[in-house]
Amino acid sequence: MLLITCPHCGPRAELEFSYGGEAHIARPIDPTGLDDEAWATFLYKRSNPKGVHAERWRHLHGCGRFFNVLRDTISDTIVTTYPAGQPRPALPSDGKENAR
Amino acid sequence: MPDLAIRENSLGRLASAARTIPAAMLTVLPDAAKLLFRGRPSSIDAAGKAFGIALPMEACRFATSGNRTAYWLGPDEWLLQAVGEDSAALFAGLAAALAGHSQSLVDVSHRSDAFALSGPQAAYILNHGCPLDLSLQTFPVGMCTRTIFGKATIMLSRPAPEVFHIDAWRSFAPYVWQLLDEARSELA
Numbered sequence: 001m002l003l004i005t006c007p008h009c010g011p012r013a014e015l016e017f018s019y020g021g022e023a024h025i026a027r028p029i030d031p032t033g034l035d036d037e038a039w040a041t042f043l044y045k046r047s048n049p050k051g052v053h054a055e056r057w058r059h060l061h062g063c064g065r066f067f068n069v070l071r072d073t074i075s076d077t078i079v080t081t082y083p084a085g086q087p088r089p090a091l092p093s094d095g096k097e098n099a100r
Numbered sequence: 101m102p103d104l105a106i107r108e109n110s111l112g113r114l115a116s117a118a119r120t121i122p123a124a125m126l127t128v129l130p131d132a133a134k135l136l137f138r139g140r141p142s143s144i145d146a147a148g149k150a151f152g153i154a155l156p157m158e159a160c161r162f163a164t165s166g167n168r169t170a171y172w173l174g175p176d177e178w179l180l181q182a183v184g185e186d187s188a189a190l191f192a193g194l195a196a197a198l199a200g201h202s203q204s205l206v207d208v209s210h211r212s213d214a215f216a217l218s219g220p221q222a223a224y225i226l227n228h229g230c231p232l233d234l235s236l237q238t239f240p241v242g243m244c245t246r247t248i249f250g251k252a253t254i255m256l257s258r259p260a261p262e263v264f265h266i267d268a269w270r271s272f273a274p275y276v277w278q279l280l281d282e283a284r285s286e287l288a
Contacts, residue, residue, distance in 0.1 A: 001231070008159050008174065010159070010160075012232070013231040015231060015248050016248055062246050062247065063173065063174035063175065063177070063246070064246070065174055065175060
């Protein structure tokens with residue numbers, strides 16, 4: 001089981017969390033101004049990286065807040081967590097050192 | 101029209117047949133008025149003053165004064181509980197004090213029932229369905245949190261080293277109670 005550090009409550013078991021998809025995808029300010037291609041990109045296109053992935057998690061059975069997690073998709077290592085609304089933290093090696 | 105203010109505790113029948121196991125006792129807690137408060141930082145002081153307890157700002161802590169307790173549930177969310185008080189009167193008083201503030205106040209008195217698990221083996225029994233580290237270092241007296249027990253969300257708080265209060269939604273409360281009761285069978 002993953003141990004995920006909620007930025008508000010501290011380390012908790014994965015059971016308490018729900019996954020919320022890729023982070024830092026901003027909804028277009030004027031959706032009606034987009035063509036189908038751009039709208040489809042917002043809705044469906046995701047980066048799906050092999051390596052460190054910024055994603056949203058919600059502390060559903062806890063404080064109930066969304067926050068962001070940098071997780072390595074190869075090793076499932078959680079590199080860091082940070083509150084929603086903050087920019088993705090820069091990592092010296094972009095997390096590769098943390099990958100096991 | 102049915103009187104919605106009259107309610108039966110969902111644990112009443114289970115509690116009357118509860119076994120006495122001193123190492124881990126299960127007891128129903130008296131009904132309480134419970135209000136869920138969420139608000140912008142500017143409204144937090146006003147809510148604390150109206151309730152009579154400064155709302156705890158440290159994560160996962162509760163503050164008690166007399167029969168009233170304020171539980172931290174999230175960065176902008178608190179549960180205000182008053183044992184034995186009328187929720188409508190409490191709600192009216194707080195709502196009046198918070199008028200003009202950006203906040204939300206919801207009466208959730210009837211949503212959940214609470215019971216206590218107490219005794220030297222209380223933490224051990226809780227860990228049968230809850231993965232939290234319940235040692236006094238990581239879950240000290242005065243800590244509260246929403247967490248998961250088995251398949252149900254509960255609000256867990258620790259008012260004393262060997263006492264845990266569990267607040268579960270009505271429809272889940274008998275499940276949580278019975279799961280704990282089964283776990284403590286090994287101590288009977």
